[in-house]
Amino acid sequence: MSIDIEKLSKMRSVARTLAECDFDEVNLLFHELHTDEVMQGQWEDEDGYERSNEERFSAVLNIIRDLPRDIVEELVPAVSQLFETTIQMNRQQGVRPLFLFASHLTSQKALVGQVSSYLKSWGIMLFVAHESIVPDHEWLKEIEKALHDCDAGVAFLSPHFNESKWCDQEVGWLLGREVPCYALKFHDEDPYGPFGKKQAFPVRADMTAEKIGDEIIRWLSTKPELTNGFYASMVEALKLSQNYHRTDLVWKQLYSATGLDSHEVASILAAIRDNDQVYNASGGVGGENGEYKELAFKLALKQPGFETNRDLAKEVAKSRGLESLLPVESTSDVSDDADPWAVDF
Incomplete structure (x- = not known):
């Protein structure tokens, strides 16, 4: 018997995330899965005080631990999208889709949000502070977490970008981590300082969010480390x-x-x-x-x-x-004593 470490890791990560979510919403997900649901007493005590995250984690884990692997696989992106959060996986337990950090001014909020939505359809998560942070979560902590965990960064350079202390520090953080960082310049706003060594991509006035997203995807495809x-x-x-x-x-x-x-x-x-x-x-x-x-x-x-x-x-x-594409031994019925997948690939 082999232990599916990756499946166990994903179950733990999903349980950690759901432990911080609303009781009714968690049970809505479990109802859709046709599994047992969390009991009210497992989420809060008789006086209405919330149980600890560890107690909630255990309650969720007990429910999902018997789910088949393919359902567990689908839970990770489903929970991320439903609860608008990022499930943090141990990088040693498998590869995750790309997670990018967007550094931008408030004036670019709408455009960056559209780019984020487009990239999501490509399996790429672009962290946009005003959209990605769950209400009631500490926003500064979430931004620092995203800067620490992201695989790459995208700087939306527009006029007055260099006057923003937040954008300046975000780019500095990304450069300090030595992760790939792409500069998109609007209205000829060039990169500056250490970031100035990088060639920026000029965004034309007629470029849609989808076209900008396509350019980011093209850039990502050229980075061997990604x-x-x-x-x-x-x-x-x-x-x-x-x-x-x-x-x-x-x-x-x-x-x-x-x-x-x-x-x-x-x-x-x-x-x-x-x-x-x-x-x-x-x-x-x-x-x-x-x-x-x-x-x-x-x-x-x-x-x-x-x-x-x-x-x-x-x-x-x-x-x-x-069926014809399967290894020969697996395409026909065999006795219970034989392993139809005992094939040298």
Whole structure:
């Protein structure tokens, strides 16, 4: 018997996050999952005082600990979106989609918020202080946490940016951590100080939030130190794809991925199983063309995270007519004493 450390880590992270959320909203999620729900007494005592986070954590963990792996995988992005928070994962327990920090003036708030929404559809989280901080949370603490945890930064340089002590310190923090930081300049507002060594991208007046988001994605794809997180984001984008054109665009970024872990492979398989904009679509890159359900399944087969998803892979292959792609030993019925997946890949 092997211990699924990654699954356990995700359950702990989800439980930690839900322990800080509202009682009714947590139970709404559990109702949707058709699981047991948290008892009122586990959230507050008979006098109406809140239980400690540790007590709430234990209550949630007891409910989700028997959930299958694929449901646990889906809980991480679901909880992040439903409760508008970021689930902090131990970086040693698997790769997460990219988490970026946006440094901007209040005058850019609306535009940056639109860019953030667009990037989210690509599986990329852009931390925007006025949108990303949950009400009642200490805003300064949340900003410091985001600056500490982000994979990269994006500076929206507009007039008077250098006069803002907040923006100035945010960029300084990012540079001090030596994470990639991209400068987008509006109205020819160039980077300055140590940040001035970097070439800024000039944003034209007619550029939409989507076009700016596309430029950020292009930049991210060129940073070798962000490759693993970038692939994790593209896997998430495949699951989220809402049309064939987006599936084409995502595949151009994802088709050459290597080293995908079990979570990423599970997400690819889930996209093939659940998203009709993936399993009904066709396309490809270069000479590798065909139905995306087949192309994506072949990609999943080559990854180190495939073996731990063997049961899910069999389910997906059966539902999408892909049995012929499975290892030979797994395509036919075998006796209970035999292991149909005992194959050398």
